Amino acid sequence: MLNKKMKSKMGIGLATVMAVALLVAGCGTTTGENETATVSTESATVVASSDASIDLSDVTAVITLSDNGSVVSGNGASVEDNDIVITSGGTYSFSGTLTEGRIKVEAEGQDVTIVLNGATITNSEKDAIYIEYANSATIYVMEGTENVLTSGTETTYEEAKAAIDEANASAETNVAAGESDSATTETSSADTASASESTDSTEAADEGFSNSQKATIMAKCSLTVAGSGSLTVNGYINNGIQSKEILTISDVNLTLVSANDGIKAGTELNITSGTFDIDSYGDAIQSDGTLNIADGYFDIFTGNGSASVEKKSEAAPGGGGMGGERNSSDMIAKMLERMGVDGASDLAAALEEAGALESAPRDMNSVVDWLNGLVEDGTISADYQTTIDAIESAMSSFQPGQMGAQNQANMQPTGDNGGFGGGMMDDAADSTDSDSNSVSQKGIKAEGVMTIDGGTFTIDTVDDAIHGTSDVVINSGTFNITSGDDGVHSDTNLTVNGGTITVEDSYEGIEAGVITINDGEVSVTSSDDGFNASTTLTDPDITINGGVVYVNASGDGLDSNKNLTINGGTVYVDGPSDDMNAAIDIGTENQGIFVINGGTVTAVGSSGMLENADSSSTQQTITYVFSEKLEEGTVITVSDSSGNEVASFTLIKSASAITYSSADLVSGETYTFTAGDQSGEITADSINTTNSTGGMGMGGHGGGMGGRGMMQGQMPTDGQAPTGGQMPSDGQAPSGEAPTNEQAPASGN
Template sequence: MTPFRFPRSASAPADDTAAPRAATARRPWLAAARVAPIVLAGTLVFAGCTATNTAATDDGSSSGDSTVSLAATASVDPGVTAAEAMAENEDPPGEDGDDTWDTADEVAISLDGTTATVADGADATGVSVDGDTVTITAAGTYRLSGELAGQVVVDTADEGLVRIILDGVDITSDSTAALAIVNADRAQVVLADGSENTLADTSSYAEDADVNAALFSSADLEIAGSGSLTVQGNGNDGIASKDGLLVSGGEITVDAVDDGIRGKDEVVIEGGTVTVTAGGDGLKADNAEEADRGYIAIAGGTVTVDAGGDGLDAATDVVIWGGTLDVTAGGGAGSSVSEDTSTKGVKGAVSVIVDGGEVAVDAADDAIHTDNTAHLANGSITLATGDDGVHAEVALTVSGGTLDVTTSYEALEADAIAIAGGDTSVTASDDGVNAGSSLEISGGELVVDAEGDGLDSNGTIAMSGGDVVVNGPTGQGNGALDVDGGFDITGGTLVAGGSSGMAVAPSADAAQASVLVAFSQQVAAGTELQVVASDGTVVATYTAAKSVGSLAVSNADLVNGETYTVTANGSTVGSGVAGEQVSGMGGPGGGTGGGAPAPRG
């Protein structure tokens, strides 16, 4: 059975009084993530849900599904913040003091073509040279410079940090990794200020090779400094760690035939400029066996990913709260979705949390995908996709920030969707917002442009606040609003224009009144429509984004039983009585009277 990590409960730390297990002064990114955590009023909480986790093999194919009932676990909270998520995850590599050292303690190693030498006077007991292979056998600080057609290996049983300073190196191996940390307690690669460094590996590895990346580490690895590093992963991955991987600085460029940057336990980027081109996944963390590992975190820096597979692929969480992330996956939204390879933009099996920063995704498949819950809490998010903009199997919460889904099949999809804040704009060739069981809107601004249903719930819709504008379909087979189990509205403003064939409005007995008007004639795009009360008061204004045949409106100014007229450029195109909505009205001129409502598409 594929290991599955259950989502965190609502009891996770929610403020600065609950510090992470091993937070140190060296991790300002973690402190920053814990500032002003978001607390949702009325956050959706579910029990008894079912989540599915599919493990992917290195070639992107499925290795089998496991379905785990969540009924016996803590409640699923789709509103977990970045601070709460990171407080429960394993700390990434790095300890106090790693960023400072005495230059007098450095061991200088000069690479010279097919061999290397240790500088005169340096303590060379921790370095051995055998032809084109340089082996570091003790903890300490080593400064490398020059060119080597061979390999640098770290193999030590010492406790403590092995610090490797790359100061203008070009290492190329035609048989294995260029730099391989095969045994160490902890490791750090420092890119010297102003230096340019290159690592390139062999074009092929044995299928069972343990060392299989241009820069490989079996231990926790941090990449730091301000120089540049170009990594050519010719045979497999570019940079890979079998433990955790932290990037805290430098200008890093990776081009790999398979995954770009892989950390088994975690990949954390807190600074620098990282550019990845990968035939497989761009950034990958694949430990699905331990609850606090297998995550990807973006806390700062500038990250650009162009991947043939998934842009970011985490066995547990993807947590973003700083920096800039730009992802292209599977060729982008205009490319066909592969049946053999996952081509999602940002994928976290347990959760995806965006709590700050700037995120742009262009993906052939879902732009953001999770097998469980997603929370978009803050930051700026722009998504383009050939499938879903945001897809969460269990629940999706939007509580803040700016979200713009520029192109999609369905823009937002989850079993349960809560929109509690933020500024959201979505465009979809099918449904704009599609909820399997419930859609709850309590705040924020939402603008939907959909050719299928605008707001669609197979269960219920409940609206208590916020401002919603739906530019619905022109075809008669869908509606601006589509709800199977009732639409209760107690607050906020709703304006939904679309075709008239499947038009519906909020429930007639809802606390806030609504009116649904079918037009006597189709109204052209760009026309300003006004909803006018019997005393001449304009209670709502809507500019048609496309041709429309009906309009549904709800706000605090409407009164049940009152008649409202809709005018287009001063001419009346229809009228309706608030509280007397009838669904399935037929085409323009079809009226709102009797008969069974037409089936919804």
């Protein structure tokens, strides 16, 4: 029997979780040899509602754990070879310490509640809690108690991590050699050579690398973990907490270390509240089905953290262009073919085979000289001279025009040198998982739809911080992310309806097939693209309807492989300094367009890959190209014909072009753009006015969904244009003096 104090602490919390537990499906079928006499119990009366209640006046058994012999007071459980085996439905309270033992549930078709009331269980070879047969199971962590569950040892933990490191290193080598690029699986120290065996195998025997070793807490049925007590889970063998079916977690204060995945669900994962400190060497939170997070505090760390990832930006500055790691002979061939050059594929293959791509110039005007030099020094055969001459002819015959307005598929005008496009692959594969033998080390990951309604998240990951194979919807929450790959990623649709998302460091900040920002604040620092919409499943698209978006990108700032539409909100892009990328990049080769219908939009960066808004836009936009590149710290000022300042911006890195759109711009008005000793006038005589009249750029794809990399960047604290890559603290894009609210300033002051 539970005492009155214990009853009062358990009653409220168990009410809701038991209501959920009794409604879900059960575990596998037992064969009979594990059956025991049913113990009658009236320990719980449940109403399935938010006001559900439970009567705990009768508890099935109280178990005192001990290495000298655990004691069971009550019915439905027994001690078998140091394991506590539960064979009947009911509620079981555990306290004490048990070494080399575990709790095992064999209660087919019945509902079992395990109460951790100051329990420490260690098992060096298997799980600490194994729920093999039950209709549903609940683990309740008593308020005011500390509980520790450990499977494996620190030695097995280090072995598991070493195996993962070896598998991932091998996978990276294979990818570099072009041998593999398929979906990531999982691995374990139990059998590195057969990494895929660590995925679920429900019929495996309860020995070796099997169900019992998959997690410290392993349930073959739906599982609820609740209660406001403290629970430490050391998953030194493989996963931390796992259910083969629905996993629901609420209230618990969880500290978890795992050799592979931290929290893992089979069909559905629901987290309603709690505090989570997760250090996993695989994925931290993972569902093979849907994933829903309502609230909670999350501190997530995977692998050795984002800082351990080799920064691709160091090997290939700018993350794109001909010398970048993401380029290949196919990519270069596509670009040359768009210029109408015969023999493009053969030339591109020869350049790659000769290892010449790393020395490629970063502006188009130098390309012909570079190629001729490669012929002269014997790097490539003189047989390619005809193709090189065709490239020179294509460049000299190019007539500039407004790419965005006229929807030209291959080229656009700039006021500066053009450059080889940053990753023009129409059908680029998602390379976020590098090899079939690599181990996923993502923060929050789901195969089904992921919905986040709230919570506070600090995430530092080797791989994507948030990753969905299906749709990802963020309705609220505060996110501080550092990632070795993507900050937030969806293979399909990513929708942000609210919250504050700060990607402090990433390879690509926000990546999905279709990206929609309806509200909230999104700030991204990336070594490659800030936003990247790339997919072969549907038309890539970025749509910003509201909110505040800030991007500091070394690659493309906002990159859609088809359309980019801004209908509202405040958007500020600190784009790349090099001519291989652009602040705005769209998929013109896919007939994509860049449209501005509302909001306040500022995009600064290089002019080599410049995009202008399409003539179908409904809000006035001006794209201005300066005659000379502007240095970091330069202030760009926009003034009207009366000398009134409309807006001003301070560069955090060198740039040569700016695109500005605001409801304050007036068609027919003449504006002066001033930067240092450079100044020029431009009249808004069209909806997408630009002074760009010369040069050449190669637009198109800014790259498919890419791999990982890093850059350092700081997030500004005032309304000035960011001086360190920050989103202003008031949520307003920089435009002169700090605005006092979240509305776009009427005059830029």
